[in-house]
Amino acid sequence: xxxxxxxxxxxxxxxxxxxxxxxxxxxxxxxxxxxxxxxxxxxxxxxxxxxxxxxxxxxxxxxxxxxxxxxxxxxxxxxxxxxxxxxxxxxxxxxxxxxx
Numbered sequence: 001x002x003x004x005x006x007x008x009x010x011x012x013x014x015x016x017x018x019x020x021x022x023x024x025x026x027x028x029x030x031x032x033x034x035x036x037x038x039x040x041x042x043x044x045x046x047x048x049x050x051x052x053x054x055x056x057x058x059x060x061x062x063x064x065x066x067x068x069x070x071x072x073x074x075x076x077x078x079x080x081x082x083x084x085x086x087x088x089x090x091x092x093x094x095x096x097x098x099x100x
Contacts, residue, residue, distance in 0.1 A: 088094070
């Protein structure tokens with residue numbers, strides 16, 4: 001019940017294929033971990049920049065600095081809020097149906 005020469009050839013070729021497949025799976029896992037690390041680093045950097053921008057805006061509004069339009073920054077914020085309040089909602093209707 002030993003292996004004949006043709007059986008040995010098939011067994012060796014399949015073991016090489018299995019080795020390649022396992023190596024590909026291992027590399028895929030490593031690539032996914034590396035990609036996740038890069039994405040996490042980008043997210044941290046984005047959050048850090050957002051915090052810095054918010055702190056600068058808060059400092060500017062406290063000191064009374066003027067914005068691009070020549071008005072104090074806190075007045076610009078009020079204008080933006082007023083404009084947003086009057087803007088049409090993207091998916092809510094404009095009319096109320098009171099018919100029953």
